[in-house]
Amino acid sequence: MLGDNLPPPNEVVALYQSNNIQRMRLYDPNQAALQVLKGSNIEVMLAVPNNQLQSIASEDLTAANNFVNTYVVANKDINFKYIAVGNEVDLQDFQYFFPAMRKFTGQSRQLAYKTKSSYVQNPDTISLSYALFTSLSVVVQDGDFASTTENAQTYYADLVQHVKTGTPRRPMPIETDLFAMFDEDTKDGPEREKHFGLFSPNKQPKYQLSFT
Template sequence: MAKFLLQFRALFLLVLLSGSVVRTTISVGVGINYGQIANNLPSPSRVAVLLQSLSISRVKLYDADQNVLRAFSNSNVEFIVGVGNEHVPNMTDPTKAQAWVKQHVLPHLPQTKITCITVGNEVLSGNDTQLISNLVPAMKTIYDVLVSLGLNNQVNVSTAHSLTILANSFPPSSGTFKQDLMQYMEPLIEFHSQTKSPFLINAYPYFAYKSNPSEVPLDYVLFRPNQGLVDPITNLNYDNMLYAQIDAAYSAIKAMGHTDIEVKISETGWPSKGDSDEVGATPENAGIYNSNILRRIEEKQGTPMKPSVPIDVFVFALFNEDLKPGPASERNYGLFYPDGNPVYDIGLHGYLPRMSYSSAAYKTQVVHIFGFLIISFTTFLLQA
């Protein structure tokens, strides 16, 4: 009897472990970038459980992955989906733009909440002149498709920019766009103004610190207490670089005659690991940066220039992505490892199922295990 009970306990533990959860860490009100350049990530259905347990209700994709969008059906999670740079030229064709929207967006509405389409990523920072010249026409064409489908009030159209599009970023009140980009910025800013869509920037204070650690104060880029820097024109004090970058973008837009466009952070983060020459890429710094970001989001803080407009941030990224090219830091921006364990503790709490509870494999495994338990128990009774 004792031997059987030990067997029963071991097998029952196996059943429990097959559907167990990995405890992680929690916060609310933050958006997350869900990149998938990896070969070891959990399935979208498991990710949906993780994000819901973390109370993360906004997700940004770099494509319009159908498996992800289906997995989040009826989840109340809002999605930004993307048109890859390689597809931007095709989106200038109304027929192709309509086909893309009907294939990648329309089938998922309203079950999955898609609120924005980003057309390309950091296009204006590249040197592909054809791609750059196609950007705004592609955005306009996709917007026209949304209008024709009656979706323009539900789904907006934008694109995400690297801060290298700025000619000046400090002091923030002197922010301007690069002169050679003005022919593209003017119609782009007009488009945002007319469609009431956000201006998205990918802002990484980490890059500034890595490039010049002896001159850029670590406390200033990590949101730790410091004296800050004063804008001599506005006399506003900035205690962190991210807010200065946001306000520099606002100033550049204002210099073009617009104050009616909201700037949002489509990416920001800090790597937990880097190559030997990547100064500051540590779990400690990454944890400090992201936990301070989460705290300020929860406090609904605005920047010195826009104190009444809470910062809107999508943290980069959900997982470490092992197939990303470039320096080691590129593969180590994740808040979580692919197994659902946190890379560092920033005080969030959630769980990632080890196996999908609805999967056929899981059901088969459970049936087999319990079948074996019943047979074992029956054998024990017959022998008793």
């Protein structure tokens, strides 16, 4: 959503549906997006912003309860699949991540809700999470991969075909996310990070891909 020329949420949902894109990640609980996702049956990964992790990690369950009740329970017409606890949390704030993750795992069970908790890993903290967990389910999120549109086309096309069949050891579909839906002209960071979109802001596809 980091662009000043992006289509409105209702057009984005329609674009997902017309291209058979069945999942969406929201980096924060954007109310306009949540409203148009109701009844769409698009599977949603809803992120908890990093600036809320400290309060959620406290012993009091109020903050975790409020998030789940406000954004998940109150939107039962949305097909939530994951609650993503933070996004690439840096080392300074990493102390809050695991307590917050436990709160959401507990709250999901308490509320008899099927949503799973997940985390988008900062490479700097991988060793910390591996010391603390012996078994992790990993979902690959694709992004910084190519310097030209032609290379990106080849990479995406091969990746989509690969995840349909899996690996020799696990010959089954692999869950993966492609980052991102649109180019984002106001995004911070290197210039290349503004051009990760599968679509241009005018909703025209940048690559010839099939999601079926």
